[in-house]
Amino acid sequence: MKILLIGEYSRLHNSLKEGLESLGIQVTLAGFRDDFKNYPVDIVFKERYNTGLPLFFKKSIYKLTGIDVTSRNIEKQFNQKKKLLTGFDCVQLINENPFNTVPKTEKRLLEYIFSHNKKVFLLSCGTDYISVKYAFNKQFRYSIYTPYEAGKISKSVFWHVLKWQTPPLKTLHKFVFKNIAGVIASDLDYHIPLQNHKQYLGMIPNPINVDKLPFQNTAVTDKIVIFHGINSRNFYKKGNDIFKEALAIIKSKYAQHVDIIEVENLPYSQYIESYNRAHIILDQVYAYDQGYNALEAMAKGKVVFTGAETEWLTHYHLAPNTIAINALPNATHIADKIEWLIENPEQLQIIGKNARAFIEKEHHYTRIAKRYLQHWQD
Template sequence: MKVLLLGEFSGMHQNLAIGLRKFGVDVTVASDGDGWKNYPRDIDLSRDIKRNSFLYLLKLLRNIPNLSGYDVVQLNCPKPFNATATFNRIAFNFLKQLNKNIFLGAHGMDTRYISFALDGKLKYSVFQIPSIQNDPHIKELRNLIKYKSELKLNDKIASQSKGIIASSIGYYLSYTDYFSSKTTYIPLSIDTTKYTYTSTIGDNPQKIKFFLGMMEGRIVRKGTDIIHKVLLELKRRYPNDVELTIVKSVPFNEYQNLLNSSHVLCDQMYAYGIGLNGLIAQAKGLIVCGGADEEMYKALGEQNNKPIVNINVSEDEMLKSFEFLIKNKDKLKEISIKNRAFVVKHHDSKTVANRYIEFWKEKIETTN
């Protein structure tokens, strides 16, 4: 099988490619590296936004031979190219002519997700928190669905794709209204052989080391402003039991080094599950606090091991969850091991890749 993974979100396709190659799949990753994050890829589709779109088009045209002849093209979103909706619509038409089967990924806030969330159909969504609706980025997302070209592009690609793969419950639910027969949920993947158990938590640590990474421009919509506030209160109440590491927009390698010396990662709010940084932390044996909704565990088929500390709660309840860790230091090593076991079972790149392969084959067989 020859597969093109087109586009990138936080290394998602890079990690998926690792798993696919373990099954002997011929994989090519083509992306812009997710902007400044600069994730590795086989074909570079980065764009200098200071230069006009015609030059970007020429770059894509030169890459047509490298974007052709695949059994499967997996898009990371309806706009895998860093350009307008019209540009992406034309590019999609070319991809359909040059390749056998195209699949859509639902991994971010596309127009279908935004519309679904604004209709109040999700349990967790940044659009349901009144206090953050003036955030510039949230305003930008709300305005996106006012453009017919954006809405039409999303619906066109969803309609003409062989299948749709969502990596979170929220994204999955937003597509099942209209595309239930072709939509499935497959969780994010990471290479658990690369991220090994490195926890230094010990059997009964004197101090618990909490870590919070805050990304400029995403602080409000990830809820890290609230998490930060609660952690400061925790430190005030338990100065001898808590050590805080708070960083803002640090490079990935520096982030990982800081993570390695921590015990607890506070990931994000307003989500059904955790993101890739949370999964990496779990693989390393950190206790992860983030989205941990029962719908997520149910979709994974997990009934016994539910190690994520749910912080989709009020500030008072979040503080109580953190206090539980402080008051039960003798249980932290066990929780740490359960976090590692959870991510290996459900998110290992080979396990997730196998689910992708099975879904691709199923949809190709039933639609051809």
């Protein structure tokens, strides 16, 4: 069986590939390296003209002609590599817009993928038409739409989300769903909006390669180390401003008891090592379930502040504050939870061990790979 995975977010497809390969499946990963994170891919696509002077000329050309030179360049790369993207038993798209071109171009590229491979599936693991619509209709208690609605994010910065509510992207969405064999969600943030959709095949949790993430569960010998990793492009979307407010509260009360580490825009290989001595990881606020960074930190035995909402607790039959800490969009609430851990440091090791066990049970990459195979084959 030959599998083609198109696109990469947060190492999801890399871990799935590793799981499939451990089962003897031939897998090819094509796409971008996810910006500064620089994930490995087999067939590399590059986004050009997106910074500096080339970006200025790109915008000028678009205003004068309506031509997006980045999309044109990606299509040129695609045509040079398209023979490598054919003849697969199963293809999985990371998103409805996996080549990140303008909709008209994207449709041409995807038409080729649909017509030159046996079956194509879609993964819902980031912003897409259905999840964004659900959030913008305020069907979540809070979501990535919350900071935008509060005026924290400009329209231009938030365009990568807003675009999913435009007519061209809606048309692309309909085209994709007309041609796929089904759609799979990676966690509850995408599962909830897809429930009852006729093409929804169900949720398969994110695969985590636990063999590459040794358990650490660092003992507290002096100060409690708190780690806050920032992606500047998603600063407000991830709730980093709220984490900073919470940390200011902690600094004012426990400056002698904590060591706070903040990093920004690190490549994945550096990021995954940068929090090894941390006890607490501040991941993201506007989520119901854990994203990739949170899951990998949990695998290492860290106490992670992330999405761990009631729906997640119910789905996995868990008690609050035993596996991960739910990071509500409230700095005082987050500070109170950090304070609880400072005052009860024994909880750090208890929760860390529970987190590792949870990842091994629910997210082990080979078990998850088997579930994907079952869905694809069925």
